[in-house]
Amino acid sequence: MAQCRDLENHHHEKLLEIAINTLEKVVKGELDEDLPEDVRALFVDKDTIVNAVGTSHDIHLLKIDNREDELVTRVNSWCTHLVGKIHKDEIMRNRKRVKEINQYIDHMQNELDNLDSGDILD
Numbered sequence: 484m485a486q487c488r489d490l491e492n493h494h495h496e497k498l499l500e501i502a503i504n505t506l507e508k509v510v511k512g513e514l515d516e517d518l519p520e521d522v523r524a525l526f527v528d529k530d531t532i533v534n535a536v537g538t539s540h541d542i543h544l545l546k547i548d549n550r551e552d553e554l555v556t557r558v559n560s561w562c563t564h565l566v567g568k569i570h571k572d573e574i575m576r577n578r579k580r581v582k583e584i585n586q587y588i589d590h591m592q593n594e595l596d597n598l599d600s601g602d603i604l605d
Contacts, residue, residue, distance in 0.1 A: 488544065492540075494543075498540075506529060509523070
């Protein structure tokens with residue numbers, strides 16, 4: 484996200500430069516293009532254009548920050564869910580293994596009991 488912020492800062496600098504150059508052309512009457520009235524209203528003075536470009540920059544940075552927050556929240560949620568699932572799976576694996584060991588012990592105990600019983604009869 485730092486790279487997005489850097490790109491936005493670079494864009495802001497270029498846009499501000501273009502806007503100030505355009506303002507100078509409007510003031511001098513050298514602008515060849517017909518601008519809509521709402522756009523021409525921005526080119527009243529330098530403070531107005533700088534504030535408009537600055538506000539646009541702030542909104543873009545806010546969107547980048549909000550997107551970063553959303554991504555971090557989703558990644559943390561995914562990670563928590565994944566760790567929980569792994570923990571649950573490990574508990575189940577462990578329980579199955581303990582059950583298997585207990586069954587083996589019971590089987591060996593039965594074999595030992597049968598061997599002892601058979602020895603006594605002989």
